[in-house]
Amino acid sequence: MQQVSKLCKNCDHALTGKFCSNCGQKANIHRIDLKHLIHEFFHALTHFDRGFFYTAKEMIIRPGNAIREYLEGKRISHPSPIVMLLIVGGLCSLVYYQFELKLITLFKISELDAGFKGIDSKFFAALYIVYSLIFSLCDSIIFRYKNYRFGEYFILNVFISNQVCLFQICLVPLWLVGREYGINNYFRILIGIGYIVYFIFVRYQFFEVKNDNLSKRKLILEGIVFFLLFFAFSWKTISQFL
Numbered sequence: 734m735q736q737v738s739k740l741c742k743n744c745d746h747a748l749t750g751k752f753c754s755n756c757g758q759k760a761n762i763h764r765i766d767l768k769h770l771i772h773e774f775f776h777a778l779t780h781f782d783r784g785f786f787y788t789a790k791e792m793i794i795r796p797g798n799a800i801r802e803y804l805e806g807k808r809i810s811h812p813s814p815i816v817m818l819l820i821v822g823g824l825c826s827l828v829y830y831q832f833e834l835k836l837i838t839l840f841k842i843s844e845l846d847a848g849f850k851g852i853d854s855k856f857f858a859a860l861y862i863v864y865s866l867i868f869s870l871c872d873s874i875i876f877r878y879k880n881y882r883f884g885e886y887f888i889l890n891v892f893i894s895n896q897v898c899l900f901q902i903c904l905v906p907l908w909l910v911g912r913e914y915g916i917n918n919y920f921r922i923l924i925g926i927g928y929i930v931y932f933i934f935v936r937y938q939f940f941e942v943k944n945d946n947l948s949k950r951k952l953i954l955e956g957i958v959f960f961l962l963f964f965a966f967s968w969k970t971i972s973q974f975l
Contacts, residue, residue, distance in 0.1 A: 784812040792896040796931075797938020800892045804885050814891040821898040822858025829857070829901070834908055857898055865890035868932075875955050876940065876948070893935055897928060929959045 741748055742762050746755035753760065788811045791799035803811055828834075869886040876886075904924065911917040933956045942948040 784810060785817065788812065788814075788817065788892075789896070789899060792892060795938065796892070796896065796935045797940070800889050800935070801939050801941075803892075804881075804888065814888055814895060817895050818861060818891050818898070819858050821895055821902075822856075822861060825857040825898045825901050828905055832905060832909065834905065834912075857901075861894035861898065862891070865894050868893075871955065871958065872936075875951050875958075878947075879940065889935075889939060893932060897931070900928075925963055926960075929956070929963055932959060 739748055740746065741753040741756060741758055741760070743758040744753065744756045746753050748760045751760050752758065788799070799811075803814075865887055868890040869883055872881075872886040872889070873883050904920075907920060908917060911920050933952065936942070936952055936955070940948045940952065942952055
């Protein structure tokens with residue numbers, strides 16, 4: 734049954750259109766039944782998809798610019814980055830767990846042994862939230878002269894984490910083939926370095942480094958820190974080639 738009230742059902746504010754001008758709730762209220770639940774489910778999926786694919790494209794073509802514009806207020810075309818990370822991270826966990834793969838991260842290049850279902854494959858979203866916090870702290874220290882708050886740096890790194898999770902999903906066929914031929918160690922090193930290059934590229938755009946010599950030096954410093962961390966935590970794998 735559909736009910737149309739002259740007062741908002743949520744806050745009792747007078748209604749003058751399709752939405753309450755006080756709290757934003759819809760004027761047309763439906764009773765919740767199976768049809769309503771199915772409609773809401775597909776409505777959520779289609780609306781998330783529309784923003785999801787747009788964000789994924791922007792994070793390939795112009796990631797730093799897109800994130801900066803999001804922080805400045807252009808948000809209608811993007812899903813919530815944190816919600817997106819929970820969904821994409823959950824999908825990553827499902828795929829990697831089912832194929833018995835361990836994820837590759839900036840801080841740890843794990844063995845991709847068949848038959849191993851590691852804890853890090855189960856909690857992509859939680860792990861990347863932790864990484865986002867660590868990188869945000871690094872950004873806050875190195876780029877402290879920029880007019881950004883810690884929370885904004887966190888959103889920057891959550892956007893990056895979303896895209897890295899998508900890359901991880903796309904790489905599953907490569908890992909499966911590489912595992913079959915025993916060449917995954919080569920892939921790990923190359924892709925790990927590729928992730929770092931992507932992190933730096935995003936920041937290059939985000940901080941508009943092109944004409945800012947101080948930011949260039951700071952970005953080089955941060956890049957060196959990332960590479961040192963990468964090699965420190967990946968030394969066991971890298972040493973196999975020496």
